[in-house]
Amino acid sequence: MQQPWLNPPGTPPRRGVPDDFSPASATMPLRGATAALALVWLILLAGRSEAIVDAAYGLPVAPGTETLIAVAEGWNDALTAIGLPQVLSALREGLATGR
Numbered sequence: 870m871q872q873p874w875l876n877p878p879g880t881p882p883r884r885g886v887p888d889d890f891s892p893a894s895a896t897m898p899l900r901g902a903t904a905a906l907a908l909v910w911l912i913l914l915a916g917r918s919e920a921i922v923d924a925a926y927g928l929p930v931a932p933g934t935e936t937l938i939a940v941a942e943g944w945n946d947a948l949t950a951i952g953l954p955q956v957l958s959a960l961r962e963g964l965a966t967g968r
Contacts, residue, residue, distance in 0.1 A: 916957055918945040 897905075914921065918941075925941035928934045948954055 914944065915948055915953055918948045919954055921945065 922938075922941045922945045925938045928937060945954070
């Protein structure tokens with residue numbers, strides 16, 4: 870069954886609404902989507918760096934656990950050096966008083 874807005878087979882393309890498989894469709898290339906998702910993950914990880922360290926300390930003893938703890942501590946230390954956790958905690962407190 871063909872979608873009603875698509876051209877019937879064998880007819881020239883219509884102007885207006887493109888089909889989902891044309892270069893004019895509203896899709897994002899994989900590189901752009903990957904970059905956007907990476908940026909979102911970095912923002913989320915930056916906002917919760919202290920919680921990530923706490924979670925890393927709670928991991929069971931297994932191969933690679935010490936590496937994960939070191940990475941979490943390094944991430945938190947880097948963000949603390951630029952003052953991001955302090956800014957975010959002040960922002961959370963400010964938003965909590967407005968409730």
